[in-house]
Amino acid sequence: MINKKFQKNWLKILNYNSNIELGDKFKLVDDKVRIPLTPIEVNPYLLYYLFETLYPKFINSQQNILDIIISDDGKKIIKSYLYKTKKAGIHESIEIFPHDIIKVHKKDFEDIERFYDRILGGLIKKKGARVSSIRVFKEKAITYINQHCIDIEDLPFDMLLLKFLDLIQKLVKQDLFVLYPEPKIFRFLKDIINFLNGYQLNSLFKIFYPLLPEFNISIIFGSQELIIILHLQKIFVSKSETPYLRLKLMLPNELDINLDGLNENEIIGLVRERLQTDNTYFINQRDVISLLTELINLPVNIREENLLLILQKILFAYRSFEKHWFLRPKPIIYNNLLRFLLRIIGFNLNLRKLSHWAIPDLISNLFESWFGLNSKILLIISDTEKYKKLNLNNFNYLEKVTDYMLLFEIENKTLVKINSIAKEDLFTNGEIGSLESIRDKLSEKYGFLSSIIIIDKLLLQNLIKHFVFEHSEYAPISKIRTLKMLKKQKFFYIFPELPLYKLIQKKGTIALLKLVLPILIDKHEF
């Protein structure tokens, strides 16, 4: 019933897991398994470790799991499997479960708690066993999973992600899969999908992915138990027209690295050399897990203060260079002499003093004062590169260059809804004339539109490249050039022209930087 390749791989994983005894520290084998539902091949121990570490934190920390496949009408059980686990999340044996132990009622899928209690009662009575969680799939879910698994082996990671997001959306939207007790991560996913209001997760990925520059990086996730290396690339392969995303997960010994006695910087150096990456990061697994845990604990209707808290944590982590994370090659921006020289000409650029509290504060103040506590903001992502000759005297050019339009609804500092606006709905007769007419049109349907923000793909690409991927690189010219793009209507425009936008227009980029940097970077005193 389930995809053959999926099944074979799954059994291989179970087989490996069953050979590991509690207390076994590190059991490498000369074999590979695929991470379920992906083509990513990893050492079975790495997968074991991931399950051992992540499953209890994000899914369920108790033992034994029961998988039940029911018919689409919910009337009968088609198959059920019992996984006895010595450790939470470590699936090691599979047992086909006799049907007569469980009786299924039509309403079970809706009242999963009662269903679980009945199963638990039956199991204890007839088999003397307990299960800590049940996963119920409708038959259709299995069909979708099987479809997903076809030919995924050769897919580049970006395509796989698109397929995977599509699968998740279908399973959640069509109520094909239930987990009990429901883990927070699943609730979070469901909330995101419902929040997107029909908008496809993979469409969001399609907006975001082209904005990323080409890159070749590795990230080392450090811990006392096991160090994991992630190699991530966005590259052009042979004659491909678009760059592919590639992802590999590996263990240090797969790169012939013996970690004994090495410190973080030495490990980074070796990994970078073996993988030939542009940048190599070292981050603690503990920090990543803690950030992810906080993220999934947030309500999806994101309240500004929660978002700012997360931003605060990220910035705090960012400023802890060589405490919480390491990077090689070591950015020149951390060179004391360079910073001293920059300070002499009026720029305090100490990234270790990045003001993790003042930056979120500034963003929140600017946002709240100018957009208000309730607002509706239309974000237009344009692609002016497509057209060389654009008449910027009016906004008619938007019809040609608009790629995406998203309308954000904010109520009492909380993002409550995102609507995707179809181009055809807005640009019906070809003539837009003024942005006020767009406001007028959308206000009719959604209520008063506070602002329209037009941002060009090229600017976004440059911002991501120079300020995210090359965040600590000392490259003043490219960074200033990117900031200067904010002054050009073609790349960035806010309607109506808010005071901050006017300030950006009026002030020179360097002068503006000098004005803002003292807020972004703390003085040395604390």
Next chain:
Amino acid sequence: MKEQSDIKNTEVAIVKGDTPKETVLKGIEILGGIHKFIEEGDQVFIKFNLCLPTGFPTNTNFDVLESLIASCKKAGASKIYAGSFPFKGISIDTISNLLNLKDYFSNIGAELVFIDNSNVFKEKNFKKDQLNEIKNKSFSMVTINEKEYLVPKIITESDKFIIVNQVNVNPLFKLNLSLLNSYSIVSPKYQEIGSNENLDNDYISYDQYKNDLISNILDVFTIKQPNLVINDFFYLLESAGPYIYRDSNLKKTGIAVIGNNAVSVDLITLKLLNIDIQDYDLILAANQRGLGIIDPQKINLLGEKIEDNNIIIDLCVSKLKDINLKNLLVNSGRFCSGCYKQAYHLLNFMKTYMTKDLKYNPNNAFLVGQNPLEPEHFKNILLFGDCAIKSTKNSNFRKIEKILKKNTANQKKSKKLKKSGSQKKEKIKVKTNKKILELPGCPPDILDCLELLIKYYGKKNLPNLSFYKKILETIVNPKEKENLRVMGVI
């Protein structure tokens, strides 16, 4: 001109809805429909909140305005104007540009009125007498209770007058209600209360500032009483307001109160929000002047019942020290509502926009009112208002004592002497404490205070304020300010 609304037939509707727009329209329907208020061919003036070029709820909800304008059009209004005087020093033209209001109103069938004439004088350079001519054409001087008010003719000459008021908390009056809203049909200059020049004690004891303010508000209210009044608190700004501050919170009540008499509409709003009318002096004074009824029994109440809607809101803090700023201690002496109101806004501004500045400049004491408690061991002392400045002229903190040090040779000698038991006298020099910033005014002006803060602490030590000052400069234009002055607006 001084029309009296028919207070015997006061009707007020309490309405609940799913959206602000729907709620207001439902309210007008309950009251008998828009035709009851607007007749075919009427020129209508809609007075709304237009305070600052910032987002909701500083200004009236534009969805509500839009539906009201559509209703007036449907009723056959020949012309619909909308307007208000904004915050002192900011022109309507600036707000209109920053929010693109002129086009917005024109698209929804109304005209934004630049009652300060800011749209005219930005076009070209007018001479003083030309500006005066424009002023005479557009304003008329109205005298009430021996006080003069410059009122835009377009308001007094309109057939119908509607107030659409966004209800937010207010430091002086607890809430911004429609009576208060009507005050901004006169310019900020005419809204100002004369200062207490002799720093008369009674002025503070009797809170003359607030009494004068109430009297002026009611004077202005009588110039043109509204035919329809809407208190919209579908969303209400609570905790800190009426502008958006750090402690502000938007509460969704889903309610609007609509009626044909401002005093009654305000009264019912207060009842719904659980505020004792005895605490709302403006309404008591309005009742005394016969401008409305304060007995709910005598009002024809329609729609929802008061007792079914018990809304609890957080009002503004009543003590300045409760604004609670980091690194700033507030010591209050005896002060009147003038200083309270302005200090409230300045402190909230500082709390919202100057967190880093306050962190960089620790140990500040903020003294307000007459004879505030002497601060001890503070690095910077801010004296807010003429009362605080003058009453502390001889305070201890005005002077600092400096113990003069001996040179090292002498010190060595003195150590030896001390060992041998002899006492050395220290020389103390008294100097004027220069770490004092006086923020003059009765009460002080907020924008002036910000300028003085920058001068005192220095731009480098106030990164936040230096940045926001640059933003403010895009809003407040000195040339425009001068024109507004000639025009009698500020």
